[in-house]
Amino acid sequence: MLYIPCPWCGPRDETEFRYGGEAGVAYPADPDAVDDAAWSEYLFVRSNPKGWFEERWVHTSGCRRWFTVRRHTVSYEIRDPRPIGEST
Protein backbone atom coordinates (compact mmCIF):
# COMPACT_ATOMS: atom_id res chain seq x y z
CA MET A 1 0.00 0.00 0.00
CA LEU A 2 1.25 3.46 -0.82
CA TYR A 3 2.02 5.83 2.04
CA ILE A 4 0.97 9.18 0.69
CA PRO A 5 2.09 12.49 2.19
CA CYS A 6 -0.86 14.87 2.25
CA PRO A 7 0.49 18.46 2.34
CA TRP A 8 -1.96 19.31 5.11
CA CYS A 9 -2.40 16.09 7.10
CA GLY A 10 0.95 14.39 6.68
CA PRO A 11 1.60 10.82 5.54
CA ARG A 12 -1.43 8.54 5.52
CA ASP A 13 -2.41 5.17 4.07
CA GLU A 14 -3.44 5.04 0.43
CA THR A 15 -6.92 3.87 1.42
CA GLU A 16 -7.69 7.41 2.63
CA PHE A 17 -7.14 8.81 -0.86
CA ARG A 18 -8.56 8.72 -4.35
CA TYR A 19 -6.42 8.94 -7.43
CA GLY A 20 -6.71 11.82 -9.87
CA GLY A 21 -4.28 10.89 -12.63
CA GLU A 22 -1.92 13.21 -14.44
CA ALA A 23 -1.49 16.69 -12.95
CA GLY A 24 -1.52 19.94 -14.85
CA VAL A 25 -3.95 19.05 -17.64
CA ALA A 26 -5.63 22.36 -18.32
CA TYR A 27 -9.15 22.77 -19.66
CA PRO A 28 -8.86 24.31 -23.13
CA ALA A 29 -8.90 28.10 -22.79
CA ASP A 30 -11.33 28.48 -25.68
CA PRO A 31 -13.17 25.16 -26.12
CA ASP A 32 -15.06 26.37 -29.20
CA ALA A 33 -11.78 26.99 -30.99
CA VAL A 34 -10.49 23.47 -30.37
CA ASP A 35 -10.74 20.98 -33.27
CA ASP A 36 -11.75 17.33 -32.85
CA ALA A 37 -8.18 16.10 -32.67
CA ALA A 38 -7.19 18.53 -29.92
CA TRP A 39 -10.43 17.90 -28.04
CA SER A 40 -9.82 14.15 -28.23
CA GLU A 41 -6.30 14.71 -26.93
CA TYR A 42 -7.67 16.74 -24.01
CA LEU A 43 -10.40 14.22 -23.17
CA PHE A 44 -8.65 10.91 -23.63
CA VAL A 45 -4.87 11.19 -23.84
CA ARG A 46 -2.66 11.45 -20.80
CA SER A 47 1.05 10.93 -20.31
CA ASN A 48 1.87 7.40 -19.20
CA PRO A 49 5.58 7.48 -18.43
CA LYS A 50 7.67 4.68 -16.99
CA GLY A 51 9.49 6.84 -14.46
CA TRP A 52 8.70 10.09 -12.67
CA PHE A 53 5.13 11.27 -13.03
CA GLU A 54 3.37 14.41 -11.79
CA GLU A 55 0.00 13.29 -10.50
CA ARG A 56 -3.01 14.33 -8.44
CA TRP A 57 -4.54 12.75 -5.36
CA VAL A 58 -7.45 13.82 -3.17
CA HIS A 59 -7.54 13.10 0.56
CA THR A 60 -11.13 11.88 0.56
CA SER A 61 -11.11 10.48 4.12
CA GLY A 62 -9.15 13.39 5.54
CA CYS A 63 -9.08 17.05 4.62
CA ARG A 64 -10.79 16.32 1.27
CA ARG A 65 -8.35 18.55 -0.57
CA TRP A 66 -6.59 17.90 -3.86
CA PHE A 67 -2.82 18.07 -4.19
CA THR A 68 0.06 17.19 -6.47
CA VAL A 69 2.90 14.75 -5.95
CA ARG A 70 5.78 13.50 -8.04
CA ARG A 71 5.74 9.70 -8.03
CA HIS A 72 7.98 7.16 -9.73
CA THR A 73 5.81 4.65 -11.59
CA VAL A 74 8.27 1.78 -11.16
CA SER A 75 9.59 2.25 -7.61
CA TYR A 76 6.38 4.05 -6.49
CA GLU A 77 8.57 6.50 -4.50
CA ILE A 78 6.71 9.74 -3.79
CA ARG A 79 8.32 13.18 -3.60
CA ASP A 80 7.34 16.83 -3.41
CA PRO A 81 3.77 16.79 -2.11
CA ARG A 82 2.32 20.26 -2.60
CA PRO A 83 -0.95 22.10 -2.98
CA ILE A 84 -2.21 22.54 -6.51
CA GLY A 85 -0.63 25.52 -8.21
CA GLU A 86 2.54 25.50 -6.16
CA SER A 87 5.73 24.54 -7.90
CA THR A 88 8.60 22.71 -6.24
Next chain:
Amino acid sequence: MTTSYVEPYVLPEHDVPHWRDVDPKRSYDVVIVGAGGHGLATAYYLAKNHGITDVAVLDKGWLAGGNMARNTTIIRSNYLWDESAAIYEHALKLWEGLEEDLGYELLFSQRGVLNLAHNLGDVREGKRRVNANQLNGVDAQWLEPEDIKKLVPILDTSRDVRYPVHGGTFQPRAGIAKHDYVAWGFARAAYERGVQLIQHCEVTGVSVDGNRVTGVETTRGPIAAGKVALCAAGHTSVLGDMAGLRFPIQSHPLQALVSELLEQVLDTVVMSNAVHVYVSQAHKGELVLGAGIDSYNGYGQRGSIHVIEHQLSAALELFPIFARAHVLRTWAGIVDVCPDASPILGLTPIEELYVNGGWGTGGFKATPGAGWVYADTIANGRPHPLAEPYRIDRFRTGALIDEHGAAAVAH
Protein backbone atom coordinates in the same frame (compact mmCIF):
# COMPACT_ATOMS: atom_id res chain seq x y z
CA MET B 1 1.93 -43.97 1.00
CA THR B 2 5.08 -41.95 1.24
CA THR B 3 7.76 -41.78 -1.38
CA SER B 4 11.39 -41.77 -0.38
CA TYR B 5 14.16 -40.76 -2.74
CA VAL B 6 17.38 -42.68 -3.00
CA GLU B 7 20.33 -40.32 -3.06
CA PRO B 8 21.69 -39.05 -5.29
CA TYR B 9 18.37 -37.88 -6.70
CA VAL B 10 18.55 -37.66 -10.47
CA LEU B 11 16.76 -34.76 -12.09
CA PRO B 12 14.37 -35.66 -14.87
CA GLU B 13 15.45 -35.00 -18.45
CA HIS B 14 14.25 -31.81 -20.03
CA ASP B 15 11.61 -32.10 -22.70
CA VAL B 16 12.69 -31.57 -26.31
CA PRO B 17 13.10 -27.78 -26.71
CA HIS B 18 10.15 -26.19 -28.48
CA TRP B 19 12.30 -23.48 -30.03
CA ARG B 20 15.92 -22.35 -30.17
CA ASP B 21 17.27 -19.01 -29.13
CA VAL B 22 18.99 -17.20 -31.95
CA ASP B 23 20.86 -13.94 -32.37
CA PRO B 24 18.80 -11.36 -34.22
CA LYS B 25 19.43 -10.94 -37.94
CA ARG B 26 20.04 -7.47 -39.33
CA SER B 27 16.64 -7.28 -40.96
CA TYR B 28 13.23 -8.94 -41.19
CA ASP B 29 10.05 -8.48 -43.16
CA VAL B 30 8.13 -8.11 -39.89
CA VAL B 31 9.36 -7.40 -36.37
CA ILE B 32 6.85 -8.04 -33.60
CA VAL B 33 7.67 -6.28 -30.34
CA GLY B 34 6.59 -8.40 -27.42
CA ALA B 35 6.68 -12.20 -27.15
CA GLY B 36 3.55 -12.58 -25.08
CA GLY B 37 0.47 -14.48 -26.08
CA HIS B 38 -0.69 -11.92 -28.61
CA GLY B 39 2.76 -11.49 -30.17
CA LEU B 40 3.31 -15.22 -30.53
CA ALA B 41 -0.19 -15.78 -31.90
CA THR B 42 0.36 -12.95 -34.38
CA ALA B 43 3.62 -14.50 -35.56
CA TYR B 44 1.97 -17.90 -35.92
CA TYR B 45 -0.92 -16.59 -38.00
CA LEU B 46 1.40 -14.42 -40.11
CA ALA B 47 3.21 -17.62 -41.05
CA LYS B 48 0.24 -19.92 -41.29
CA ASN B 49 -2.42 -17.71 -42.88
CA HIS B 50 -0.29 -15.32 -44.90
CA GLY B 51 2.94 -17.21 -45.65
CA ILE B 52 5.02 -14.46 -44.02
CA THR B 53 7.80 -16.27 -42.20
CA ASP B 54 10.67 -13.77 -42.18
CA VAL B 55 9.45 -12.63 -38.79
CA ALA B 56 11.18 -11.91 -35.49
CA VAL B 57 9.36 -11.73 -32.18
CA LEU B 58 11.43 -9.64 -29.75
CA ASP B 59 11.02 -9.55 -26.01
CA LYS B 60 12.84 -7.52 -23.39
CA GLY B 61 12.49 -10.39 -20.94
CA TRP B 62 11.75 -14.03 -21.47
CA LEU B 63 9.09 -15.51 -23.65
CA ALA B 64 5.58 -15.03 -22.23
CA GLY B 65 6.90 -13.67 -18.93
CA GLY B 66 4.70 -10.59 -18.73
CA ASN B 67 0.92 -10.58 -18.55
CA MET B 68 0.81 -13.95 -20.30
CA ALA B 69 2.32 -15.44 -17.13
CA ARG B 70 0.15 -13.37 -14.81
CA ASN B 71 -3.44 -13.53 -16.01
CA THR B 72 -6.28 -15.56 -14.54
CA THR B 73 -6.86 -17.47 -17.82
CA ILE B 74 -10.55 -16.74 -18.22
CA ILE B 75 -11.97 -17.14 -21.72
CA ARG B 76 -15.42 -15.87 -22.66
CA SER B 77 -17.17 -13.86 -25.35
CA ASN B 78 -20.33 -12.63 -23.61
CA TYR B 79 -19.72 -8.95 -24.29
CA LEU B 80 -22.56 -6.52 -24.77
CA TRP B 81 -21.61 -4.54 -27.85
CA ASP B 82 -21.59 -5.98 -31.35
CA GLU B 83 -17.98 -5.00 -32.04
CA SER B 84 -16.78 -6.76 -28.89
CA ALA B 85 -18.94 -9.83 -29.31
CA ALA B 86 -17.64 -10.19 -32.86
CA ILE B 87 -13.94 -10.19 -32.02
CA TYR B 88 -14.19 -12.17 -28.77
CA GLU B 89 -16.52 -14.76 -30.31
CA HIS B 90 -14.08 -15.07 -33.22
CA ALA B 91 -11.41 -15.75 -30.61
CA LEU B 92 -13.57 -18.28 -28.77
CA LYS B 93 -14.23 -20.21 -31.99
CA LEU B 94 -10.48 -20.35 -32.56
CA TRP B 95 -9.95 -21.53 -28.97
CA GLU B 96 -12.35 -24.38 -29.66
CA GLY B 97 -10.06 -25.77 -32.36
CA LEU B 98 -6.74 -24.52 -31.09
CA GLU B 99 -5.37 -27.66 -29.45
CA GLU B 100 -5.87 -29.53 -32.71
CA ASP B 101 -4.52 -26.67 -34.80
CA LEU B 102 -1.34 -26.28 -32.75
CA GLY B 103 -0.98 -29.99 -32.00
CA TYR B 104 -0.48 -29.00 -28.40
CA GLU B 105 -2.46 -29.63 -25.26
CA LEU B 106 -3.70 -26.38 -23.71
CA LEU B 107 -5.93 -27.71 -20.90
CA PHE B 108 -8.71 -25.74 -22.57
CA SER B 109 -11.76 -26.42 -20.46
CA GLN B 110 -15.18 -25.09 -21.43
CA ARG B 111 -16.53 -25.12 -17.91
CA GLY B 112 -18.67 -22.03 -18.35
CA VAL B 113 -18.56 -18.55 -16.89
CA LEU B 114 -21.21 -17.33 -14.49
CA ASN B 115 -21.67 -13.57 -13.98
CA LEU B 116 -23.67 -12.92 -10.83
CA ALA B 117 -26.33 -10.27 -10.36
CA HIS B 118 -26.72 -8.87 -6.86
CA ASN B 119 -29.21 -6.07 -7.36
CA LEU B 120 -31.93 -4.91 -9.72
CA GLY B 121 -29.46 -3.00 -11.87
CA ASP B 122 -27.32 -6.11 -12.28
CA VAL B 123 -30.39 -8.18 -13.18
CA ARG B 124 -31.48 -5.76 -15.87
CA GLU B 125 -27.96 -5.40 -17.26
CA GLY B 126 -27.49 -9.17 -17.24
CA LYS B 127 -30.74 -9.93 -19.05
CA ARG B 128 -30.02 -7.22 -21.58
CA ARG B 129 -26.58 -8.69 -22.19
CA VAL B 130 -28.00 -12.22 -22.57
CA ASN B 131 -30.37 -10.92 -25.23
CA ALA B 132 -27.61 -9.01 -26.98
CA ASN B 133 -25.36 -12.08 -26.89
CA GLN B 134 -28.04 -14.33 -28.37
CA LEU B 135 -28.62 -11.87 -31.20
CA ASN B 136 -24.89 -12.02 -31.89
CA GLY B 137 -24.79 -15.81 -31.89
CA VAL B 138 -23.01 -15.97 -28.53
CA ASP B 139 -24.31 -18.71 -26.25
CA ALA B 140 -25.75 -17.04 -23.16
CA GLN B 141 -28.46 -17.87 -20.69
CA TRP B 142 -30.13 -16.19 -17.76
CA LEU B 143 -30.09 -18.32 -14.62
CA GLU B 144 -32.34 -17.87 -11.62
CA PRO B 145 -30.87 -18.25 -8.10
CA GLU B 146 -32.08 -21.84 -7.75
CA ASP B 147 -30.33 -22.78 -11.03
CA ILE B 148 -27.19 -21.12 -9.79
CA LYS B 149 -27.28 -23.04 -6.53
CA LYS B 150 -27.41 -26.28 -8.52
CA LEU B 151 -24.54 -25.17 -10.72
CA VAL B 152 -22.34 -23.93 -7.87
CA PRO B 153 -23.43 -25.56 -4.60
CA ILE B 154 -20.74 -23.86 -2.52
CA LEU B 155 -22.00 -20.39 -3.46
CA ASP B 156 -23.94 -18.68 -0.68
CA THR B 157 -27.29 -17.95 -2.28
CA SER B 158 -29.18 -17.24 0.94
CA ARG B 159 -31.22 -14.05 0.99
CA ASP B 160 -30.03 -12.44 4.19
CA VAL B 161 -26.50 -11.63 3.10
CA ARG B 162 -24.94 -8.37 2.06
CA TYR B 163 -24.83 -9.36 -1.61
CA PRO B 164 -27.75 -11.70 -2.27
CA VAL B 165 -27.64 -13.56 -5.59
CA HIS B 166 -30.63 -12.51 -7.68
CA GLY B 167 -29.60 -14.49 -10.73
CA GLY B 168 -26.80 -14.47 -13.22
CA THR B 169 -25.73 -14.85 -16.81
CA PHE B 170 -24.08 -18.07 -17.89
CA GLN B 171 -22.00 -18.77 -20.97
CA PRO B 172 -21.48 -22.55 -21.17
CA ARG B 173 -18.81 -22.37 -23.91
CA ALA B 174 -16.62 -20.05 -21.84
CA GLY B 175 -13.89 -21.43 -19.62
CA ILE B 176 -10.19 -21.46 -18.89
CA ALA B 177 -6.96 -22.68 -20.45
CA LYS B 178 -3.43 -23.16 -19.21
CA HIS B 179 -1.77 -19.85 -20.09
CA ASP B 180 1.81 -21.12 -20.27
CA TYR B 181 0.82 -23.96 -22.57
CA VAL B 182 -0.94 -21.49 -24.84
CA ALA B 183 2.26 -19.46 -25.15
CA TRP B 184 4.42 -22.53 -25.68
CA GLY B 185 2.01 -23.98 -28.22
CA PHE B 186 2.01 -20.81 -30.29
CA ALA B 187 5.77 -20.40 -29.87
CA ARG B 188 6.50 -23.91 -31.09
CA ALA B 189 4.10 -23.68 -34.01
CA ALA B 190 5.51 -20.29 -35.07
CA TYR B 191 9.10 -21.49 -34.67
CA GLU B 192 8.43 -24.58 -36.77
CA ARG B 193 7.27 -22.28 -39.57
CA GLY B 194 10.49 -20.25 -39.49
CA VAL B 195 9.65 -17.43 -37.09
CA GLN B 196 12.57 -16.36 -34.89
CA LEU B 197 11.93 -15.86 -31.19
CA ILE B 198 14.47 -13.52 -29.63
CA GLN B 199 14.43 -13.16 -25.88
CA HIS B 200 16.27 -10.54 -23.80
CA CYS B 201 16.26 -8.08 -26.67
CA GLU B 202 14.70 -4.83 -25.49
CA VAL B 203 13.50 -2.31 -28.02
CA THR B 204 14.99 1.09 -27.15
CA GLY B 205 13.91 3.07 -30.18
CA VAL B 206 11.62 2.98 -33.18
CA SER B 207 13.34 4.09 -36.39
CA VAL B 208 11.25 6.24 -38.70
CA ASP B 209 12.30 7.68 -42.05
CA GLY B 210 9.97 10.40 -43.23
CA ASN B 211 6.64 8.98 -42.14
CA ARG B 212 7.55 5.32 -42.59
CA VAL B 213 8.95 2.93 -40.03
CA THR B 214 12.27 1.33 -40.97
CA GLY B 215 13.06 -0.81 -37.97
CA VAL B 216 13.85 -0.77 -34.29
CA GLU B 217 16.83 0.01 -32.09
CA THR B 218 17.44 -2.69 -29.52
CA THR B 219 19.81 -3.60 -26.72
CA ARG B 220 21.28 -6.09 -29.21
CA GLY B 221 21.75 -3.61 -32.02
CA PRO B 222 19.59 -2.09 -34.71
CA ILE B 223 17.16 -4.34 -36.61
CA ALA B 224 15.67 -3.21 -39.90
CA ALA B 225 12.10 -4.19 -40.67
CA GLY B 226 9.58 -3.71 -43.44
CA LYS B 227 6.83 -3.66 -40.87
CA VAL B 228 6.93 -3.20 -37.10
CA ALA B 229 4.09 -4.52 -34.98
CA LEU B 230 3.82 -3.29 -31.40
CA CYS B 231 2.36 -5.94 -29.14
CA ALA B 232 3.60 -5.09 -25.67
CA ALA B 233 0.49 -4.70 -23.49
CA GLY B 234 1.42 -2.57 -20.46
CA HIS B 235 4.39 -1.05 -22.28
CA THR B 236 2.46 0.15 -25.33
CA SER B 237 2.79 3.78 -24.21
CA VAL B 238 6.53 3.41 -23.67
CA LEU B 239 6.95 2.16 -27.25
CA GLY B 240 4.56 4.80 -28.55
CA ASP B 241 6.68 7.51 -26.95
CA MET B 242 9.69 6.17 -28.88
CA ALA B 243 7.82 6.76 -32.13
CA GLY B 244 6.40 10.11 -31.03
CA LEU B 245 2.89 8.69 -30.70
CA ARG B 246 0.69 9.37 -27.69
CA PHE B 247 -1.81 6.56 -27.19
CA PRO B 248 -4.94 7.02 -25.05
CA ILE B 249 -3.67 4.37 -22.67
CA GLN B 250 -2.84 4.34 -18.97
CA SER B 251 -0.83 1.50 -17.41
CA HIS B 252 -2.03 0.12 -14.10
CA PRO B 253 -1.05 -2.76 -11.84
CA LEU B 254 -3.56 -5.62 -11.86
CA GLN B 255 -3.25 -8.16 -9.10
CA ALA B 256 -4.33 -11.75 -8.75
CA LEU B 257 -3.71 -14.53 -6.29
CA VAL B 258 -3.92 -18.28 -5.83
CA SER B 259 -4.70 -20.42 -2.84
CA GLU B 260 -2.88 -23.56 -1.87
CA LEU B 261 -3.96 -26.71 -3.71
CA LEU B 262 -7.41 -27.87 -2.66
CA GLU B 263 -9.83 -30.61 -3.54
CA GLN B 264 -12.00 -29.71 -6.52
CA VAL B 265 -14.94 -27.67 -5.24
CA LEU B 266 -15.66 -25.33 -8.13
CA ASP B 267 -16.09 -26.52 -11.70
CA THR B 268 -17.12 -23.29 -13.36
CA VAL B 269 -15.84 -19.70 -13.38
CA VAL B 270 -17.74 -17.29 -11.14
CA MET B 271 -17.51 -13.54 -11.62
CA SER B 272 -19.20 -10.76 -9.71
CA ASN B 273 -18.91 -7.15 -10.69
CA ALA B 274 -20.81 -5.72 -7.75
CA VAL B 275 -18.78 -7.65 -5.20
CA HIS B 276 -15.77 -7.30 -7.45
CA VAL B 277 -14.07 -10.62 -7.62
CA TYR B 278 -13.76 -13.50 -10.02
CA VAL B 279 -12.70 -17.00 -9.15
CA SER B 280 -12.05 -20.32 -10.79
CA GLN B 281 -10.28 -23.47 -9.72
CA ALA B 282 -7.31 -24.59 -11.76
CA HIS B 283 -6.95 -28.21 -12.86
CA LYS B 284 -4.23 -28.69 -10.28
CA GLY B 285 -6.52 -27.49 -7.49
CA GLU B 286 -5.58 -23.94 -6.60
CA LEU B 287 -8.30 -21.32 -6.45
CA VAL B 288 -7.41 -18.50 -8.83
CA LEU B 289 -8.80 -15.11 -7.86
CA GLY B 290 -8.60 -11.74 -9.52
CA ALA B 291 -10.25 -8.39 -9.11
CA GLY B 292 -9.92 -4.86 -10.42
CA ILE B 293 -6.91 -2.73 -11.18
CA ASP B 294 -5.02 -0.64 -8.66
CA SER B 295 -6.12 2.96 -9.05
CA TYR B 296 -2.77 4.53 -9.81
CA ASN B 297 -0.52 4.36 -12.86
CA GLY B 298 2.26 1.87 -12.36
CA TYR B 299 4.84 -0.24 -14.14
CA GLY B 300 6.11 -1.87 -10.94
CA GLN B 301 4.39 -5.26 -11.39
CA ARG B 302 3.10 -5.03 -7.85
CA GLY B 303 0.05 -3.44 -6.32
CA SER B 304 -1.33 -2.45 -2.95
CA ILE B 305 -2.36 -5.02 -0.37
CA HIS B 306 -5.72 -3.45 0.38
CA VAL B 307 -6.84 -4.43 -3.12
CA ILE B 308 -6.06 -8.07 -2.27
CA GLU B 309 -7.89 -7.74 1.06
CA HIS B 310 -10.89 -6.31 -0.73
CA GLN B 311 -11.03 -9.11 -3.27
CA LEU B 312 -10.64 -11.78 -0.58
CA SER B 313 -13.42 -10.29 1.51
CA ALA B 314 -15.57 -10.30 -1.61
CA ALA B 315 -14.71 -13.94 -2.26
CA LEU B 316 -15.57 -14.91 1.31
CA GLU B 317 -18.88 -13.12 1.04
CA LEU B 318 -19.79 -15.38 -1.87
CA PHE B 319 -17.99 -18.55 -0.79
CA PRO B 320 -17.90 -18.83 3.01
CA ILE B 321 -16.00 -22.14 2.81
CA PHE B 322 -12.99 -20.29 1.38
CA ALA B 323 -12.39 -18.90 4.87
CA ARG B 324 -10.13 -21.82 5.67
CA ALA B 325 -8.09 -21.61 2.49
CA HIS B 326 -4.65 -20.04 2.60
CA VAL B 327 -3.26 -17.61 0.09
CA LEU B 328 -0.27 -19.20 -1.58
CA ARG B 329 0.95 -16.14 -3.48
CA THR B 330 -0.15 -12.86 -4.98
CA TRP B 331 1.33 -11.06 -7.96
CA ALA B 332 0.64 -8.27 -10.39
CA GLY B 333 0.96 -7.53 -14.06
CA ILE B 334 0.81 -4.21 -15.86
CA VAL B 335 -2.35 -3.69 -17.86
CA ASP B 336 -2.88 -1.06 -20.55
CA VAL B 337 -6.28 0.49 -20.11
CA CYS B 338 -8.07 2.60 -22.72
CA PRO B 339 -10.73 5.15 -21.75
CA ASP B 340 -13.50 2.93 -23.17
CA ALA B 341 -12.01 -0.34 -21.86
CA SER B 342 -11.64 -1.64 -25.41
CA PRO B 343 -8.40 -2.33 -27.28
CA ILE B 344 -6.61 -0.41 -30.00
CA LEU B 345 -5.82 -2.70 -32.91
CA GLY B 346 -4.66 -1.54 -36.30
CA LEU B 347 -2.67 1.07 -38.15
CA THR B 348 -0.88 4.06 -36.64
CA PRO B 349 -0.20 7.47 -38.17
CA ILE B 350 3.25 6.11 -39.13
CA GLU B 351 3.26 3.88 -42.21
CA GLU B 352 3.93 0.18 -41.60
CA LEU B 353 3.92 0.70 -37.85
CA TYR B 354 1.05 -1.25 -36.30
CA VAL B 355 -0.32 -1.33 -32.79
CA ASN B 356 -2.14 -3.95 -30.79
CA GLY B 357 -2.70 -2.81 -27.23
CA GLY B 358 -5.10 -1.42 -24.73
CA TRP B 359 -6.62 -4.81 -23.95
CA GLY B 360 -6.56 -3.79 -20.32
CA THR B 361 -7.61 -6.55 -17.98
CA GLY B 362 -8.99 -8.89 -20.62
CA GLY B 363 -6.38 -9.68 -23.24
CA PHE B 364 -5.84 -13.37 -22.54
CA LYS B 365 -9.22 -14.53 -23.80
CA ALA B 366 -8.60 -12.73 -27.07
CA THR B 367 -5.17 -14.29 -27.70
CA PRO B 368 -5.93 -16.35 -30.83
CA GLY B 369 -8.48 -13.87 -32.15
CA ALA B 370 -6.23 -10.86 -31.65
CA GLY B 371 -3.32 -12.72 -33.26
CA TRP B 372 -5.46 -13.75 -36.22
CA VAL B 373 -6.87 -10.28 -36.80
CA TYR B 374 -3.58 -8.48 -36.16
CA ALA B 375 -1.68 -10.77 -38.55
CA ASP B 376 -4.25 -10.10 -41.26
CA THR B 377 -4.02 -6.36 -40.60
CA ILE B 378 -0.22 -6.41 -40.81
CA ALA B 379 -0.10 -8.64 -43.90
CA ASN B 380 -2.56 -6.53 -45.87
CA GLY B 381 -1.74 -3.07 -44.54
CA ARG B 382 -5.35 -2.30 -43.69
CA PRO B 383 -7.55 -3.10 -40.69
CA HIS B 384 -9.13 -6.55 -40.67
CA PRO B 385 -12.93 -6.12 -40.70
CA LEU B 386 -13.11 -7.19 -37.04
CA ALA B 387 -10.40 -4.65 -36.18
CA GLU B 388 -12.08 -1.80 -38.04
CA PRO B 389 -14.01 -0.55 -34.96
CA TYR B 390 -10.82 -0.65 -32.88
CA ARG B 391 -9.06 2.05 -34.89
CA ILE B 392 -7.18 4.58 -32.83
CA ASP B 393 -9.18 7.43 -34.35
CA ARG B 394 -12.37 6.31 -32.61
CA PHE B 395 -11.28 8.63 -29.82
CA ARG B 396 -11.51 11.51 -32.29
CA THR B 397 -14.69 10.45 -34.09
CA GLY B 398 -16.43 9.52 -30.84
CA ALA B 399 -17.27 5.97 -31.97
CA LEU B 400 -16.18 4.50 -28.64
CA ILE B 401 -16.86 0.89 -27.69
CA ASP B 402 -17.75 1.45 -24.09
CA GLU B 403 -17.30 -1.87 -22.35
CA HIS B 404 -16.56 -0.39 -18.91
CA GLY B 405 -20.01 -0.91 -17.54
CA ALA B 406 -21.34 -2.99 -20.34
CA ALA B 407 -19.48 -6.26 -20.43
CA ALA B 408 -18.36 -6.66 -16.89
CA VAL B 409 -15.88 -4.47 -15.09
CA ALA B 410 -13.73 -7.42 -14.37
CA HIS B 411 -12.46 -9.17 -17.45
